[in-house]
Amino acid sequence: MSDAIVDVAAALFAEHGIRAVSADRVLEAAGYSKVTFYRHFPSKDALVVAYLEGELARVRTLLDDAAAAGGPGSTTEVAAALTEEMCRPHFRGCPFINAAAEYPDPEHPVRRVVSDFRSLMTGAIAGWVRARGAADPERLAEQIMMLRDGALVAGYLSSEPGLVARELAGSLDALLAAAGVRDAV
Structure with a gap:
């Protein structure tokens, strides 16, 4: 039942924004009572978390699956993985970037999950570039995350997200080549 509430909330948050969607609106769309909601979530913020x-x-599952399959082999595959979502219909932006924009306090539980996501992503990217000979994999991973963040925002704003994905691949190629990373395609 809590998964069903989260699923409905996820769709509403993606379409309208987190702050614009009340707990009552989630409950109405999900067909549950306030008692049921508060049995699973002590607050709307807990639902957002x-x-x-x-x-x-x-x-994490996507990253684990990619690692089990030997990881991405080319920068084109990395760029595709970083931007896969923005090429889907009705893309509304990165849920973590959106949440960070709506919850400015870095100590808020929502922002802690955003931080966990960024740590997971930069760690995975640092491992990928480290295996390809990057001299400073952590710094390069941060730079790639900046490219990713910009591309996702551009993908949301653009009428041509596929073009944004291709431009990200080109920018990623250039960044990796400048860093001396092997196998920059």
């Missing part, structure tokens, strides 16, 4: 933790678990 559960939503982002679900997104984080999904990303």
